[in-house]
Amino acid sequence: MGWMQADSGDPQLRCLICEALNTMDVVVCAECSAPMALVHDSVTQGRAPQIISVLGDSNVGKTVYLGFLLDMLSQRANEFEAIPKGAYSVDLQQNVVASMTQRQFPAKTAMEPDRWNWAYYQARKSGGRRSKWYDLVMPDLAGESLAAEIANPATYRVIRSLLTKSAGAMLLVDAALAANGATRPDFFALKMMSYIDSLFQTKRDAKVQTPIAIVLCKADHCPESFDDTRRFVQGSLNRLWNLCESRFQTVEYFACSSVGSLAYATGADDDGLDFARPIPLHTSLQGILEPFEWLISRM
Amino acid sequence: MLRGFFRQDAPTGGGRAGVDEDPLRACMQLERFGVIVTRGERWRAHPDYENVFQAALDAIDQRFSLVPEGFVSMPTTVTDEPGCPETDHETEPFLLARTCVTNAQYQKFVDAGSYEDLEIWPESIWPHLIGFQDQTGKAGPRFWRGGRHDEAKGDHPVVGICAYEAATYANWAGFRLPTEAEWQMAASWRIRTSAHVFRRYPWGDSHDPRRCNTWASGRGGTVPVGTYTEGAAPNGVLQLIGNVWEWTASDLEMTDDKGRPVVGDMLLKAIRGGAFDTYFSCQATSHFRTGLACLARAHNVGFRCVLDAGRRDG
């Protein structure tokens, strides 16, 4: 198979993400730190997993979203069956669940690729004879790494490789900031989609075919985003809207929320500076599964 | 006896049409039983007062259950772990509605023109009244349309109402919202006996998705208030856990582990019980404390009413 290569009698494995050659006994790729279990399982099953990239600016909520999504799939939400491939795949959802039950947001995702959480699952929608199993890889990337890659392509080659190989993507956008009139969410989304456009563009007039779900996170701050998501994007994220309409063939818009009520612990920190630490008082999941279901149906 | 107080040909349209012009009968028709029982002195001279009063008592007897006196311990920090600081609260006996207020019941409040009657609202809320609109711009809960609820969900708990709407309805009907301590007492059933116990859930100590409508139940939305009877409290009160969070009259007062106050963008009112979309079972218990912005009109928050035991005229 193309994933394996014999060189001087020593078989080597080619990483599924960055295609770097690795020795057979490595656990993570020496180049991009992706789990080599992806390759081992692919060899066993004779097919490559489908990659869903979860993208978004720093602090938009990628880790929380992905953690809850995986946990919900593990609990057979909406008749999905999901099986983690490898104990490491469970780390992300366990971390998110543990943090949120303690009324804390999970720690910031580090920029170093070898500290990203790689979730590798087999999933299918149960019911029906033709329900298909999907091998899904969904890494939890750091928003700053994405920003750095967008600003200077090839800063993180693993991101480029990941996106190039993705069967679908979710772009998470901070609806709360957008609703308050901040332009940063719109500009980041615009840059991210432009980057994706440049990766997949073949002909000048051809639209990008890769399905992309635009997911408005923290939508509990602006309930109107649930009522009419398209209208909200058109109004508050107009640059993104225009680019999606002109350059992307398969795009859908969703609103989601995981926090039912957000409060702040206020006071002075050790340096005497005032601060407000956000506290998720309770969890109320809305719209977590819908983007995933839509993407799966389009992949 | 009750039949005579309701118009047989009550129209299905909104507004004040269909409501008896007699204020005493109107109260009965609008299910303002608490007003009749606690503030009925003004109607003592009414020829039907005794009958109406008894009918209101009967209605309360059917819809409310007694919660005996007791005491509760409430954690004061956001991290609710064994050994965390708590405050103790004594509760007097009170009558608690067996179900949350339904869409059909709340419809009467809306149809009576309550959103236009400034007198029944706190003055501090008057500037916000204009924002208490449904999807079509009519006054009413957030998810209604044209001032009407979804007819298929008449027996579901009313949602999309803020804390002030809940409190104003309760007061309009002659009741009030429970305090946080009262709500917890009703759900935990912590009575002062030699056996110093309280229940994590109204039915016992183990979470059971068959007894309450939370995320684990897989319903994905509210259910009629009369369902999940297996999850009832010892006095027959239903759905204290799950279906919808319930507004209380209490402000949420909590601190973090270092004693720093926990605040929101606006005043936080305590809500209790969990809802259909509560993912963690540990957040749908009798003692889990949380809050919501007082003006939030969430899809998963409703309320039920309380009447002080022994508070009756006549």
Place this chain on the structure above:
Amino acid sequence: MVDLPDVSAGTGASVLQCDRAIFTSLPSAIGEGYRLVAWSSGLRPEERVELTRRAPSHGSLCGEGAASRGVIQLCLQSSGRMVWGFVRVAGAEHTRRGGGRIWTEFLVADASEAAREGMHPCDLHAALAAEPASKPPLGSTPLARVTVSRRGGGSAATRDGRAVTVAASVASILLDGRSCVIATGATPSDVLDDALHMIPASLRAGIRACSGLRLSSSRGVTATLTDRFDQDIVRATRGQGIECIDLQAKVPPPGGTIVPWLTLMSRWWNEQRSAQAMALADQLSGGWSVQEILDIAEMSEAIDHGDESAESLQIYLLRRRAA
């Protein structure tokens, strides 16, 4: 034993001009999170890209306390220049999501100048500490370049016998250049400092190491000094040809051709002559070969045994400098 003459006298000040950059998490109108927030005008675009990739981000320090610190020394692939990084905790990150905010100050210098001067990271850190605070908001104006002077002689460090043994062992490992993760126990950055103090200045620039930071292949170093091994390290190193050395279990003896020099350094440190040891190591900048270094070590041993006069070393050093 005969005290050696103060060979640090008349060494003259050594100076290194460095570009500077700061990598941390700051909110701004156009972005937030970890990134290069300020830099001097001499830092090249490709260097900024590489520093972004190499820099430690949230949760990278071994400890989370305010006293936790990390040190990085490596060579940039993009430009070939040397870079030193000094990592510390700087308050809470603005999103308040657990852990302290990581603040890294980078100094970048020409590789040949760095090799010639053989500065110890302490000298660079001292120069940074002497810099005036940047005009807020950070990044609004380019940072000024930093002039680093060798402090000369170094301050005396008191270490117990085990610490000296560890420092010599680590110095040997670093000079060997093999890819490894070294678990030192507490304060890995102190261990790196001591090890680099033992290494002659002319050999320091070839070290690619970091201390006090969690293992990451992004760092671009050969050796990582961390506090302890965990499952993440085991997973990351398996099959990668990275040696795991647990100094808390066993301290490997120094090896390689430089052993006589390290033996001298260890003895002097154990005899509370660390200031003298550091001064001699610092003096050996400007292209000393390994054989010359070994000659110095042999001469010093002979002086201590009374077989040679102290002046013979001074003459040797002066002649070498003149040449």
